[in-house]
Amino acid sequence: MNTQPAPTAPGAPVSAARQHQPGAREDGRERLVVVGNGMAATRLVEQLVAQGYPGHVTVLGDEQVPSYNRILLSAVLEGTHDREAITLRSEDWFAEHGVDLRLGSRVLTVDRDYGDVMLVDGTTIGFDKLVLATGSIPTLPPMRGLVRHDGSLHPRVHAFRSVADCEGLEAAVGAHPKARVVVVGGGLLGLQVARALSLRGLTVEVVEAADHLLSRQVSESGAKVLRRSLERLGTTVYTGARVTRLVEPPSGPVADGDGPVGLQLDNGFVLETDLVVLTSGGRPSTALARGAGLEVRRGIVVDDTLASVTDPRIHAIGDCAQHGGVVHGFVAPAWEQAGILARRLCGEDVRHEGSRVVARLRATGLDVAVLGDPVNAEGEDVEVSNPITGKHSHLVVRDGRIVAASLVGDLSRVGLITQYYDHGTELGMLEPGDLLLPDVVPTPTVLPDEAEVCACAGVTAGAIRACSSLEEVRTTTRATTGCGGCAGACKDLLAERLGASSQPQPVS
């Protein structure tokens, strides 16, 4: 009988005897294990480091690359961001701060009785506290032919969630620089990807199942304005249309690199295309939590302390968490949760009271900002819509406060409106309307004699008019001798005087 342990295939689960593994320290320090190395997890670790968390932190990321700014993937695709520029924290940074970062470590199970997690390679890591920051996984639309028999996506179909997805799509675009592409999903991510590919020179079509674009964020009238703008930029939009199947060409199933495929819509159309990108949303990644017997509805249910309602040792933050009945899919709430949780883990009694969400479309040529939930928020709707100029602004106002808004095509006031929304500023009765109207441009008037022209020397228009030359202005009034900014105005006044009449102006 061989006394050596049987060789194990990499990645295959083993049922080894449970032992304390590295990370299970006997030095009395709290062992904190973070599952996930995405934006929420990275933020949490940054805040723990900043606040001097005394415990031992282990981060388990299933991707092979250091944490990166996921929301900038479409900018990488578009070419405005270098791939390296979206790295949030390098492996060195984790090492410098004593954080045990393990990339490519997929967690298979959480065992609450043993208080440990097991990786797919069989390693177990004990925890005193566990944070699930597992994010979300792309939803695959119900569409025949999408998934092949071995479980992989059809070679022409790309998801767009991870840096690996982005690189896969990059490679496909590189191979077909003039390709036609159909983006399935007309939400924020779909439009960003559509614009990015369009700017890369591809012919882009967008298919959205709902009856208008950004159906979860903007009203129908806002979406119309957006659609016009998108079509003006050369992208075709199909709304109220579902893709029902991916049709292989008559010549037989395509291999990588040759021939188009067809996308059959439920209205009968077939869109012939070279590439398909799926952006039709994601769902919280909750399998681990479910397996561990934690309460999960849409997301992992947490209370105001961001702890699972089932087990106070286990926390969830970010896209996988459900707090107050809400699952967010945005960075800002995830980071707020990470900040609160870090403070709690460091001993502060702070609570999470929910987040305000501002969603911004990051797509060149399309300006969209969505504050809160303007589709469902209760309040008075203040709207200005002008499809001709491609502008649509919608504020939902309750008790004098902006509780939600969508701005399409005109973001000139987005900074201010966002400030008011974030701070819950109480506005005047007429202010919401005033905010949506352009600034009135004052009509130029003739400067009255008492108007100050030179602030440096305190000289009025009248005093300048009383001079006959710029030299006289300099010597008698000292205008233009300070910062020099009034030289133009003085010349204009002198010209006006010379041109207007031969009568000398009264000297003031």
Added chain:
Amino acid sequence: MTGTQTRTHCPYCSLQCGMTLQPGRAEGRATLEVLPWEDFPVNEGGLCRKGWTSAGLRGSRERLTSPLVRDRETGALTAVTWEEALDHVADRLRTIQDEHGKDAVAVFGGGGLTNEKAYQLGKFARVALGTSQIDYNGRWCMSSAASAGTRTFGVDRGLPFPLSDVAQAEVVVLVGSNMAETMPPAARYLDRCRENGGKVVVIDPRVTATAERADVVVQPVPGTDLALALGLLHLVIAGGHVDTAYVEARTNGFAAVADSVAAWWPERVERVTGVAAEELRALADLLVSHRKVMVLTARGAEQHATGSDTVLAWIDLALALGLPGREHAGYGCLTGQGNGQGGREHGQKNDQLPGYRMLVDPAARAHVAGVWGVDPDSLPGPGRSAYELLDALGTDDGPKALLVHGSNIVVSAPNATHVEQRLASLDLLVVCDIVMSETAAMADVVLPVTQWAEETGTMTNLEGRVILRRQAVAPPRGVHSDLDVVAGLAERLKAPIAFSTDPEEVFEELGRASAGGKADYAGITYERIEAEKGVFWPCPDATHPGTPRMFTEAFAHPDGRAKMHVVEHRGTAEPIDEAFPLHLTTGRVLAQYQSGAQTRRIRELPDTGAFVEMHPLLARRLGTADGEQVTVSTRRGSVQAPARVVTTIRPDTVFVPFHWLGVNRLTNDALDPASRMPEFKVCAASVEVS
């Protein structure tokens, strides 16, 4: 009948414009006329109305001409002789120190004092008084930039290049500077820059007179300049525009900074700063498409509880672009006060000795003690910073006596009501001033001192150029220099060494004390300053030409590299809320200077009083109109003033100029952890119709 013309410099801001003074007589009275000095390079004959009217306090009946001592029973001030006044002060100081220890006496200096006075004051505190408790109002000026510059470059000189370089830059970014109003003649260089095809960018919550002559104006929420800088650096890196050769050869710490700004994508910056993502992108594009880019910060960026980190973030950006040391490019701080630069170099700072040496450095102590002729061990260690010093006055372990030189604390300190209470709790307050300022009015002893035209001394302007103010006229009878005050007190306190009252002698000693330090003046003499129209430090010996441009080859850290810093946006110390829903920011107007002690007393300068600048959207919300009285309140106090309704300010922000008593009762005393700068530039406020 006219006297001799004297070439000197303006009494006000850090530009230290050259001017010519012409004494004369008219209608039986002595006059003093201000004339241009066309050849002086910084202002080339230009002056603002403050400079043109600066002689207005000559012969003013408001000038103090006799020492005054207050009777604490009756409150009455009585004129006494100088002998009596100095005897009395020395007596009281000795009694207080005998009872409570050396640190029971504190000294508060000013950034408007000459180098000679600043130097003597530091020596006086440490040698004659033996107190660690000395700091100065420059702490409230550019200290955040000083701290950031020292940490990054290894040395702090406001501008590491002559101001005229601005005209040669392709892009000039002014972060929180309203130079067209605060130092008007400097704005000519902006115009020249634009005439040469350059672009001027102004970052300010208000479209100021400076912003009106800019090509790009960005109006962030007050207190968010740091996030704006992080966002720009993010875009520079994202677009692959980092000067990698420079970063590798001349800096440390870039990789960590680069990772840290990956979290500052434009839409996040927009949410924090209120600056639309498109504006940020356009600004980043402008920066990366030019080589000669200059980033200049001023009080708007610096006077925050996060001021030093804000400056660090802008310097990180400048370093990533490879700017510092490049010709007609780089980073600089636009210092505010007349001698804001020199005032911070020669020992009136709580932790420093002359030559920008650190008080905790044994070698520095040994060198300076050697020049002074005292035992290094007799020098006290670092004391409290300016606001902390004032905050401690009259408390159990705080100072019981305070000597004030060149500062009007009651008007210029943050959270001024509290500071006034602290001053009132002192056993002895001595104020040296030219007029009965609001602070002098609280003093037990008021000592009348000379003003600029009546004394000789050097100043160091915002460029690090050491310049000379020559005495043009005799002081009024009964008025002495601060140097006389210091020497008179030192003698009475039986100081172990003598204190010279001759400015040139003091300057020579200062030169020796600064020799080998970062701000080395050893090679500078009065003659050289006059012959060369100013000498830039460091200038270690008589044959050294001075240093107009720094960092061309190396930075001042031992390894010659600049150090980049990871900084994070933390937000304002007092966020707005339901009760105080507006940002209040403060600043200056053209016709007034600092606490207004001088300019409010000059008849030719309009004294409008404080006003509350607000946007029409806000005015309409409040139900007020231009010119109507409104009350601005913060957690610390209230001020009534007329509304000034302008479209040039952010609608969520109000602005009040601080030259008048009461305005700083509103401001927040939260301090920057590194620079100890108070958060003058933003706090939460409410505004109501009065």
